[in-house]
Amino acid sequence: MRFLFCMLIIMAIVVPVAQGQNPVSASISKDQVAANETFTITISASGGDIKEPDLSAVIGAGIQLGSPSHQSSTSIRSVQGATTVVQSRTWRYPASIDQEGLVTIPRIPVTVDGQEYFTPPMNVEVTRGLRIDTRQSEDRDELTVEELALVRSIADKTTVYQGEAVTLRLRLYVLDQYYVNVDGPRALPMPKAEGFYTGPQGQQTATEQVYGRPYRINEFTQVLYPTMPGDLEIGAWNWQGAIRWRDARRRAQGASRVFSTNPIPIKVLPLPSAPEHFSGAVGTFQVDAKLTETMLTQGTPVRYTVTVSGTGNPNAIGAPAAPELPWAHLSGPEVEIEQRGGATEVIKEFSWLITPLNTGEYTIPAVEYVHFAPPIRNFRTVRTREFDVAVQAAPESGEFIAVGGAAEEQRSRIQVFEDGLTPIITDYKSLTASAGPMAGPLRWPALFSPVASLFLLGAVGIILRQRDRLRRDSGYARRYYAKRRCLQQLAAVSGAPDGTDRLYQAMTTFVADMLNVNAAGLTSSDVAALLREKDIEPALISVVARLLRACERARYAGRQAASEEVEALYDAATDAVHQLHDGFREVQS
């Protein structure tokens, strides 16, 4: 007894722990849904090696699943030197159920690290439709989500001949109350129609009462032409969308839904054996012919147009046989198609150019057009009217001009007289002159010529600005000219017999000019004092003072300095002038 009690205690502890280690889990977004309402089944698993979930049991339970979205992440754990790689994967399946009642989503097996784990079973309550809070009294009909928006697929015929037009109407009904709106894919998918050639599409809107309620209808039309006999099918119109509405308290509500119609079977009958000159057209057609004029001139082309109009596949409307005209040259036909969007009505024009080659009175015979007419279940021939024409001789001669599509023998017969052509140019200058290609692309030198103009403009601008400043700013002008004069004087120092004197004079004159004082009698001490007054850097003042003292020593010693010494003084003086110029500019600014 004690042993049994201990075992129960151990089981009570171990089982939850074991359950807690299950690496697979699942959840559903809603446990109560309307029939065909979309909800989400989320499956998560973690481990080293995770296989895809096996959903065959879910599908077997009558649950429709869409394409899942998938997320995965990988983490690396290192515990006491041992490294393990753990993956986490999550699948989200959009699902819907069309049967009412309590539906159990069965256990879903997922293989993790070679071992099969199961998600727990989950229950979903499926109702006929979600009731909407419309604050209507209880005795009135209840409104469900399904009734807010619905789709229908209608074909105008289900038994047709091969090539005969079938108009498919896809209708989306949206309740015109409670601010109902439907969000669908950006481009609604069209039903599959294997064995059909797709014709024009159209779209229109309307309003209609359905089951006593007002609906806005968005209708998409698609014309289909069966290309083969037999039992064909226009597939179901399936797409997923979201319905949004406002309840009686004007609160925004929404629900996802899968919209679906039933496929439409179409029986396609083969055409009976075709007569000669069958144009290939299937439908109801009329033909008409036009001739631009009946009084013709030899060599002058006129246009002859046969118009085929009616309902049918425009691409299957073949050209009628051209009239046989031994007295004229015929070229063409040129083809033009006019079709109204979304409709099966089509107008196709075939036009020929007739160039009369002989004079006389002739008849353009009627053109026959043979097509298959489904209403009479047989082939039908329609005819254009005949045209009586008279061809008069060309005014210039018995020769003629044959226009367009001419065979080589026709071309060799072309002669043109008195055509009004401007004669050739024989002027030598005109023939050897060349004109620039005004409309063509430019060559590189021309293309970048404005850059040179811009440089010129910039240079002129800089020069004029400098001149302007020199004219307006006396302080700047004094500094500018003083420096320039000083540098010119210094340039004359090297090689001169009295180099130190000249250098001394250049430096004192420069400082005097900069400070607008008299240069006569300035000594090195005076210069240093003046510079100190102007808050010039002490190091620079010291350099200038040493320079001037060196010059003074040479003068008072009564000897000329060596050329090397003068060169060194010159270099130091040049540097000092530049630094002093900058120093004065900073001080004055």
Added chain:
Amino acid sequence: MTVALIIMAMAALPENTERLLYEAHAAYHQGDYAQAIETYTELQFAHDLKSPALLFNLGNAWFRSGALGRAILHYEAALSVDPDFNPARRNLDIVLEQTQRKLPMPAPRLVDERFLARYYPLTPMQSLLAAHGCIVLALILLAWRHWRPEAPRFWPERVALGIGLVLYGLTLGANAVVADAPLPAVTQLSEAPVFFSMNETDQPRFLLYEGDRVLVDRLEGDWVRVVAHGGERGWTRRDNIGIVRHAVR
């Protein structure tokens, strides 16, 4: 010696050109249009003559020999060199009357969807001249302001310079557009099939007739993609059409 030879060659060249021109004119007037075409073509390529008058004469000779497509090609070439060359325009109108469809040339602005191609009205040369004009005006205004210090404002030259820079930018853009623009071309065969793709076994999409003027927006080996009047596009053999720019070179 070399200089003497060069001088002699240079002196002989105009005489040779003049003689060939005389021969070509004589052949034309005698009705020997094939010879006239050959000589004019030799002058065009061997003697590097690209005058609109020579292209115009070639157009006349081709027309007299019965090749409407080549005649139209050379008239168009003459007009591409000098858009105001009225003799070529006059004869072009006469020859177009004799083509099967008298189709107008598709407007490049309708084919080329780039903004400058559609909406910029100036040619690159006109735009460049306008840019130069604005820059020169800015220079003159700058100088005037300097020599006439009482000139009150600083902005006229800046405005002129700004407009000049904008025009220069537009010139560069328009030049790129023109260099890459669809090429005018003329159908040379009596009937040239145009296909959906570069595959002659396909059903032709539509037919071009001799003298039909089209735009070529792509060249791929022996094939060109043409845009006909009305915007229809398709591929045809390069030999079926003559490109106007190539006729000038």
